[in-house]
Amino acid sequence: MTVCWDKQPLGERMDADIAREIGVSREAVRRARDRRGIARFVAPDPPWIGQLGTCTDAAIANEHGVPSNTVSSRRTRLGIEAYADPARTHDWDTQPLGKISDCAIARRLGCTVGPVRKARTARGILPAPGSVTRRVACWDDEPLGLLPDIAVAVALDVTAGAVAAARNCRGISALPSAQYLVPRTSQWVGVPLGTMPDGDLARQLGVSPSSVASARECRGIPIMRAPRRGGDTTSRKREQS
Helix, strand or coil: CCCCHHHCCECCECHHHHHHHHCCCHHHHHHHHHHCCCCCCCCCCCCCHHHECCECHHHHHHHHCCCHHHHHHHHHHCCCCCCCCCCCCCCHHHCCECCECHHHHHHHHCCCHHHHHHHHHHCCCCCCCCHHHCCCCCHHHCCECCECHHHHHHHHCCCHHHHHHHHHCCCCCCCCHHHHCCCCHHHHCCCCCCCCCHHHHHHHHCCCHHHHHHHHHCCCCCCCCCCCCCCCHHHHHHHHC
16 A cells, blocks of 8 residues: 555554554654654643642542543653552452452452552462463553563553553564663662562563662662572582581
8 A cells, every 4th residue: 555645643642543544653754744844743731731640630630530540651751659548548358468459459459450469469469370461452542662671560460461462462662771860760660679589579570580670770779689598508518518
């Protein structure tokens, strides 16, 4: 199919919207726009941007009629901490942490996923089996390719691999890491670095242990080592000698 790019609203609408309308990949639209020296379309901030962090993501979503995941993703991208109501406390030891998904518990308590995840990981409890592969209501509403896969994964409580799969099947390129080096804080907002061994956290997030270690070390967070099994190997070597 031949597309007359000069008749397309390049730079006036989002590349993804144009791509869906004419039946091509978003990358093809981007290339056509770049060849003409046209800057990408930047959508204006939503009217609820100033409310982020002042109340729960769910409350903002309900007020403005948008998906809660959209609000959470934008807050994570901006590095804004989730709202924590000081008047509301939860007895986490009575919650089924690790038995059902963090999202399910958050919905029951009327809070965001972040506090549930933090309470679970602080107790050394792994996610509920299968919870990290849950289905997302609508991937097209998520900032695929606009944020690193890990940032989207943390916001949605899924693995980075699931985000990458959704992005790839839509022909959306990954955000180059060079574009997300400064600032890097938003990429790991809400991730409980140092609260469990790097390898365990990496498995939960679907990333490499070295990625977790690098993020932890650049923030000066000490490592939490896995408990040794079978006693102190140093002592055994001394006894053998």
